[in-house]
Amino acid sequence: MKPAMRSTLESLNDLVSDISSETFCPEVFRKTGVFVVRNAVPLDVVDAWQSEWKVFYAQVLQKGRDVNRANPVSLNEQLPEGLAHMYREPVFANTLKPLMGDHIALYNHRFVIKDALSSNKVFLHQDSCYHAGNVNKCSVFVPLSIANKDNGSLTFHLGSHKLGVLGDAGEINPASFDVQWPTVTPELSPGDFIIMDSRLWHESGPNTSGIDRVMADMIIQPADDPTGQELISGEWQTDIFYSPKNLTRHFVNSRILKIVRYEKELAQLRAEALQVISQNDE
Ligand SMILES: O=C(O)CCC(=O)C(=O)O
Ligand SMILES: [Fe+2]
Structure with a gap:
């Protein structure tokens, strides 16, 4: 192992206990790629979001979500008004300013939940390969429930963002690398939030406790990115925009378009084969 790599790993192991605090530390975050900001969202704001979620779950999702x-x-379903704009709560942009500067925008806002219909593990991956625009995006995960090992809390591979975008999308094989990153699975309570570099490797275990794990995942980026959806602080730093929704329309041909075409061709071949079999049976 090259000496420089050894010292990177040693310092990462030392930082495991520093990734969680009531005060965000950008220096730690730049090295680890993840930070847990504790007790940061005002309690009345979290209470209101939790109440909104309860009503939304009972009235819309419980009946059988898509x-x-x-x-x-x-989550596919349209969020209610009270949860659709959580990223506007000033604590998020204010916390990110030391990292991103004064001009900050939203890339995407969604919920990631582990309930009875989505209790399985999520394989080890990085998110950047699924994004359009620049690669300096961060996920801000905001739990509205407790999250721990028993209900599928996220595990992070500290420092793995330093490898950049791995050039393909899917499940990462960590054993294929010379370097093995320290892993952490922080326990979360409502009021905490996580900042994660979108290049960071992460995964989550199954929900075995049956307590729903409910979390917002707002992807936030500097406001010079042409894929920005809404300004959340400062001013736009670009006058060119394009939507990251439905990205395949920008391609004449692509990996995703090929998969779609191959699946259609496969379905057609299967149907033809079944027809031949049924004709032979007659
Ligand atoms: O919700 C989880 O456990 C992980 C979700 C995730 O990382 C993703 O959808 O990219
Ligand atoms: Fe992810």
């Missing part, structure tokens, strides 16, 4: 086939934890 589980996202590609990623079951990612």
Whole structure:
């Protein structure tokens, strides 16, 4: 192992206990790629979000939600007004300013939940390969429930963001690398939030306790990114924009378009084969 790599790892192991505090530390975050800000969201604000969630869950989701086939934890349903703009709460942009500067925008806001319909583990991955625009984005995870090992809290591989974007999208094999990152699975309470570099490797275990794990995932970025959806602090630093929704429309051909085409061709071949079999049976 090269000497420089050894010292990076040694300092990461020392930082495991520093990634969680009531005060965000950008120096620690730059090295680890993740930070847990404790007791940071005002209690009355969290209470209101939790009440909104309870009503939304009982009135809309309980009846049988439309589980996202590609990623079951990612909620498909339209959020109610009281949860649709959580990223506007000033604590998030104010906390991110030392990292991103004064001009900050939203890339995407969604919920990731582990209830009875999405209790399985989420494989080890990084998010950047699924994003458009610049790669200096961060997820801000805001739990509205407790999150711990028993209900599928997130595990982070500290420092792995330093490898950048790995060039493909999917489940990472950590054993294929010379370097093995320290991992942490922080326990969370409502009022805490996590800041995670979108390049950081993360995963989560199954929900075995049956206590729903409910979390917002707001992806936030500097306001010079042309994929910004809404300004949350300062001024826009770009006058060119494009929407990150439905990205395949910008491609004549692509990996995703090929998969879609191959799946259609496969379905067609299957149907033809079944027809031949049924004709032979006659
Ligand atoms: O909700 C989780 O446990 C992980 C979700 C996630 O990382 C993702 O959808 O990118
Ligand atoms: Fe992710």
